[in-house]
Amino acid sequence: MRRALCLCSLMLLLSGCTTLGKMAQVAANPDIQVGSNNHQPSTVGFSLLAEPDVNPNDSGEAAPIEFQLVLLAEDSRLLATDYDQVTTDIEKALAKNYIDHQDYTLLPGQFKYLPPEALDEKVHYLGVIARYADSESSEWRKVIKLKNTGQTYQILVHLRRDEVEIKKDQEEE
Structure with missing residues (x-):
């Protein structure tokens, strides 16, 4: 009986050391991942x-091309709004569905990479x-659905002559 009690005590002590060791590592380096990749x-x-022929002007x-990458909680407002509303005041037009956006301009034929x-x-x-x-x-608008946890996305925003195309490549972490 005494031997079993000592063995249980030793196991508890060792598991506590492992937990404290992980906590010390995280305290020393906050970039260490805590939890599974899915979380x-x-x-x-x-x-x-x-594209080289993007956004033709009156003379062809x-x-x-100016464009915005827009982060949304929900897509219905963007899909229902008209061009003038969303280009005049994007936050007002999208209301609570709007989270953030970034403005960009590309020249015809230009490529730009944005790191993850x-x-x-x-x-x-x-x-x-x-x-x-x-x-x-x-x-002039496109929307795709994203999972906010556990994924690694690489997204191609392809601005064609007169349409936007979005393609996503994803990996589960």
């Missing part, structure tokens, strides 16, 4: 590409709003 924030990296020549960043836990959708010269005949 970590998803990461998102972007490849931005404008390609022109620089952690996704905010509130984000469930990514939208792209492109400011085409002729918004009436272009497909």
Whole structure:
């Protein structure tokens, strides 16, 4: 009986040392992952590409294209809004669905890479709003759904002549 009690005490002591050791490692280096990959924030990296004939002006020549990457909690407001509302005041147009956005401009034929960043836990959708010269005949917005935990996304935002295309490559962590 005494031997079993000593063995149990030793096991408890050793498991406590392991826990304290991990806690000390995390305290020394806060970048050490705690928890499984499924509970970590998803990461998102972007490849931005404008076709050589993107955004033709009145004389048919390609022109620089301005666009926004928009982080959303929900996509219905973006899909229901009209071009003038969302380009005038994006936060007002998207209301509580809006989380954040970033503005970009690409020249015809230009490529830009954005390294991966952690996704905010509130984000469930990514939208792209492109400011085409002729918004009436272009497909100026696209939205895709994202999981905010446990994923690694590489997203291609392809700005074509008169439409936005989004493709996602994802890995489960």
